[in-house]
Amino acid sequence: MTLDGSGSTSPIDSFYAVVPAGGAGTRLWPLSRARSPKFLRDLRGSGRSLLQETWDRLSPLCEDRFLVVTGSAHADAVGSQLDKVPAEAILTEPAARDSMAAIGYAAAVLERQDPDAVMGSFAADHVITGEAEFAAAVATAVAVAREGWLVTLGIEPTFPSSAFGYIHAGAPLAGHDGVSVVAEFVEKPSVETATEYLAAGGFRWNAGMFVARPSTILDLLHTWHPAFADRLRELAADPSLVEQAWADLPKIALDHAIAEPAAAAGKVATVPAPFGWDDIGDFDSLATLLGGEEPEGTVVLGEESLVQAVETSGLVVPHDKLVAVVGLDDVVVVDTPDAILVTTRERAQDVKKLVNALKDGGRGDLT
Amino acid sequence: MTLDGSGSTSPIDSFYAVVPAGGAGTRLWPLSRARSPKFLRDLRGSGRSLLQETWDRLSPLCEDRFLVVTGSAHADAVGSQLDKVPAEAILTEPAARDSMAAIGYAAAVLERQDPDAVMGSFAADHVITGEAEFAAAVATAVAVAREGWLVTLGIEPTFPSSAFGYIHAGAPLAGHDGVSVVAEFVEKPSVETATEYLAAGGFRWNAGMFVARPSTILDLLHTWHPAFADRLRELAADPSLVEQAWADLPKIALDHAIAEPAAAAGKVATVPAPFGWDDIGDFDSLATLLGGEEPEGTVVLGEESLVQAVETSGLVVPHDKLVAVVGLDDVVVVDTPDAILVTTRERAQDVKKLVNALKDGGRGDLT
Numbered sequence: 166m167t168l169d170g171s172g173s174t175s176p177i178d179s180f181y182a183v184v185p186a187g188g189a190g191t192r193l194w195p196l197s198r199a200r201s202p203k204f205l206r207d208l209r210g211s212g213r214s215l216l217q218e219t220w221d222r223l224s225p226l227c228e229d230r231f232l233v234v235t236g237s238a239h240a241d242a243v244g245s246q247l248d249k250v251p252a253e254a255i256l257t258e259p260a261a262r263d264s265m266a267a268i269g270y271a272a273a274v275l276e277r278q279d280p281d282a283v284m285g286s287f288a289a290d291h292v293i294t295g296e297a298e299f300a301a302a303v304a305t306a307v308a309v310a311r312e313g314w315l316v317t318l319g320i321e322p323t324f325p326s327s328a329f330g331y332i333h334a335g336a337p338l339a340g341h342d343g344v345s346v347v348a349e350f351v352e353k354p355s356v357e358t359a360t361e362y363l364a365a366g367g368f369r370w371n372a373g374m375f376v377a378r379p380s381t382i383l384d385l386l387h388t389w390h391p392a393f394a395d396r397l398r399e400l401a402a403d404p405s406l407v408e409q410a411w412a413d414l415p416k417i418a419l420d421h422a423i424a425e426p427a428a429a430a431g432k433v434a435t436v437p438a439p440f441g442w443d444d445i446g447d448f449d450s451l452a453t454l455l456g457g458e459e460p461e462g463t464v465v466l467g468e469e470s471l472v473q474a475v476e477t478s479g480l481v482v483p484h485d486k487l488v489a490v491v492g493l494d495d496v497v498v499v500d501t502p503d504a505i506l507v508t509t510r511e512r513a514q515d516v517k518k519l520v521n522a523l524k525d526g527g528r529g530d531l532t
Numbered sequence: 533m534t535l536d537g538s539g540s541t542s543p544i545d546s547f548y549a550v551v552p553a554g555g556a557g558t559r560l561w562p563l564s565r566a567r568s569p570k571f572l573r574d575l576r577g578s579g580r581s582l583l584q585e586t587w588d589r590l591s592p593l594c595e596d597r598f599l600v601v602t603g604s605a606h607a608d609a610v611g612s613q614l615d616k617v618p619a620e621a622i623l624t625e626p627a628a629r630d631s632m633a634a635i636g637y638a639a640a641v642l643e644r645q646d647p648d649a650v651m652g653s654f655a656a657d658h659v660i661t662g663e664a665e666f667a668a669a670v671a672t673a674v675a676v677a678r679e680g681w682l683v684t685l686g687i688e689p690t691f692p693s694s695a696f697g698y699i700h701a702g703a704p705l706a707g708h709d710g711v712s713v714v715a716e717f718v719e720k721p722s723v724e725t726a727t728e729y730l731a732a733g734g735f736r737w738n739a740g741m742f743v744a745r746p747s748t749i750l751d752l753l754h755t756w757h758p759a760f761a762d763r764l765r766e767l768a769a770d771p772s773l774v775e776q777a778w779a780d781l782p783k784i785a786l787d788h789a790i791a792e793p794a795a796a797a798g799k800v801a802t803v804p805a806p807f808g809w810d811d812i813g814d815f816d817s818l819a820t821l822l823g824g825e826e827p828e829g830t831v832v833l834g835e836e837s838l839v840q841a842v843e844t845s846g847l848v849v850p851h852d853k854l855v856a857v858v859g860l861d862d863v864v865v866v867d868t869p870d871a872i873l874v875t876t877r878e879r880a881q882d883v884k885k886l887v888n889a890l891k892d893g894g895r896g897d898l899t
Contacts, residue, residue, distance in 0.1 A: 195856070473886060473893065473895070475886050475889055476879075486869070486870045487871040487898055488871075488872045488874070489562070489871060489873050489874070489886050490875065491876075491879050491882050491883060491885065492875055492876055492878070493863075493876060496860075498874050500872060502853070503854065504855075504856060505853065505854065505855045505865070505867060506856050506857075506858070507855070507856070507857045507858075507863065507865050507874055508858040508859055508860065509858075509859055509860060512843075512859030515842065515858050515859055516858060518858065519842050519856050519858050522840055522842055523840055523854075528840070531854055
């Protein structure tokens with residue numbers, strides 16, 4: 166059990182948390198920038214960045230067995246935000262090579278450190294509500310992972326989202342109540358297909374939360390990408406090679422590199438994850454996260470006294486001066502030191518277009 | 533003639549321009565503030581404030597016969613914007629007492645200075661296009677005013693506005709082609725009534741541009757408000773009394789004090805004014821002024837490179853950082869050093885509500 170009588174969580178033996186901290190969060194521009202990505206930002210007004218909240222959530226389970234993998238550009242910021250995490254626990258990537266390289270390298274490092282290790286990989290920029298449920302799901306996943314499974318946490322869908330991939334749960338896994346073998350991972354569906362998934366049952370959101378022994382991850386990788394797995398093990402044995410070798414690693418997501426083929430081979434299990442989860446993909450999601458499904462009036466992220474809204478609904482993120490809005494519904498207004506964004510919740514996905522337009526127009530410095 | 537062969541204008545003998553510079557322009561907040569009203573602002577992106585443009589337009593006609601009447605809070609700013617206007621030509625009001633006091637005091641000052649004077653009063657915060665037509669209309673008005681008429685310039689309406697009062701032209705005035713006696717001034721009508729006015733003809737917008745001999749103004753005032761007229765003449769004779777006496781002057785608009793009763797008495801003439809005119813009452817007007825009746829895309833007041841608009845129309849006024857807008861039609865976004873406004877052209881009038889809400893909420897410092 167990870168949940169004691171007081172509602173707090175207990176450490177899980179030999180459990181290592183691995184947190185890849187990357188991704189620009191383009192659709193959250195100008196809050197999120199290439200140089201200051203969303204995991205470094207306090208997007209909930211909690212006083213803690215998403216990265217810090219990730220640490221807050223995981224450290225009761227892993228204690229000091231915590232690794233971050235991040236780009237060299239962000240290593241200092243990560244270090245200063247995570248003041249209890251020692252410098253050697255921050256693995257820096259000389260270049261972004263997608264999640265397989267980041268998580269696979271952490272696996273290779275841990276494989277050498279601790280033969281009993283079970284690692285769980287959790288993005289640095291997701292929001293989770295329900296700490297106790299999260300802890301319980303991780304504990305179950307670790308128990309399953311010890312048996313050699315690649316385990317993924319499957320989020321209970323709350324609506325037919327077309328923004329997430331789905332995990333299709335197959336046969337129950339003997340000996341672990343509620344756990345299933347994964348039948349397949351499915352790509353982001355249309356809303357219609359997602360609606361069918363929810364009606365059918367057995368489909369869960371893929372939040373990219375994988376739990377496994379490090380050697381399980383590397384051995385699976387070796388099955389389909391042997392040179393890649395070998396290379397990661399070499400780098401872990403001699404980290405001085407990382408700087409030069411990293412850029413030549415394959416750029417591929419863990420999902421494609423191992424999770425999907427392993428599922429096809431019947432080697433992936435999924436643990437139901439009955440907690441609230443959001444990857445805050447855009448300002449529409451952020452507004453829902455902060456204000457609920459149908460927020461009344463204006464949701465403010467930041468100092469409420471800096472917002473004056475008259476007959477307005479939506480999301481306002483002030484910076485250091487007054488933001489006044491009159492007569493707009495579902496508007497999004499975001500002020501930052503060097504850029505203001507005005508859009509609507511409906512057009513939140515198109516912020517990506519804007520960022521591209523800025524890059525094309527020679528204002529990449531702002532992105 | 534005020535129009536010489538080169539298209540430039542010539543001075544008009546004994547013509548004095550009087551420019552009352554007041555009014556907060558609440559509906560143009562946050563560009564216009566109580567402490568920095570719209571006449572001090574460059575609202576056309578011309579590099580000149582509305583006050584400076586007013587001077588630019590009038591000085592060829594009046595040369596150095598130029599008086600500004602403004603609140604003591606704005607006297608320094610007015611002086612520094614009008615560097616060719618001597619300090620003694622800036623009459624300061626210790627308190628705002630509406631237009632009759634401001635213009636009447638200027639009339640009393642001029643009456644003592646120059647027995648041949650004809651004065652014209654023009655607001656400091658209106659926009660006029662068509663300098664030559666303006667100059668010609670003023671010259672005609674001065675000629676009529678020399679005969680003892682109170683003359684008002686009647687703007688040819690371009691649409692049935694419900695935002696302006698109208699001048700109803702009556703019988704033609706003998707000896708002055710196109711000039712009429714004013715039948716009556718009518719208050720701001722409904723759009724329906726305004727439409728009838730335009731269909732009927734003979735109705736013009738009242739832009740508050742009055743031309744008359746100073747003694748005509750004071751004598752008319754004496755007819756209906758004798759003590760007021762006497763007091764203004766006393767103050768002009770001994771300006772040291774102004775500071776103490778000003779606050780006790782009646783607070784009344786020139787229109788109500790003299791123009792309306794004088795029209796009823798058949799003593800007002802109107803000169804057709806076939807130039808473009810706008811009082812820039814709100815951001816909707818400003819957008820039309822800057823972008824035309826049906827602007828395509830986004831109209832920018834200020835530095836174009838500070839605006840990135842994707843699938844957007846409306847008005848954007850950047851300050852010193854990027855303003856990015858995605859997917860909004862007829863939006864208004866205004867950035868200033870201490871406040872950002874977001875609204876729509878349709879709701880432009882409701883900016884007044886916002887300013888009131890700020891005052892009520894203890895943020896009067898921003899208004």
